[in-house]
Amino acid sequence: MHDRQADADVAVVDYLQVPGSAAELFCSAIRFLRYRLGRRIEPLVMAFDESVIEARAADTLPVANTPVSTGFDDEDRLIWLQIDEITASGPLLPVFADTIRCEGLTDRQFADLLSSGFEG
Secondary structure, eight states: OOOOOTTOOOOOOOOOOOSHHHHHHHHHHHHHHHHHHHHOOOEEEESSHHHHHHHTTTTSOOOOOOSEEEEEOTTEEEEEEEEOOOHHSSHHHHHHHHHHHOTTTOHHHHHHHHHHHHHH
């Protein structure tokens, strides 16, 4: 488990009932973090599997020079995503989170929508 006191730049959002998909979890977390994201220019990294937090801290996951990077497991579930600091702190990410309809989206479809919305 991630030590919350070890890194002041890490925000952990805990849920009593975890949203059903990566898209729902992402949109919910962005609503919680929207003011923090707007005040700070920093990348946003979300781990959908707790084991990824340690791997990410150890720099074992690839980081691409694109606005949105994602990683999937063998079953095509989204296990992590990274959004660059300009995109994460800009005004469009909260609008995206408020606008997207999460029902019925697979993790891959969600990642494709997110990527295509912020690349180019």
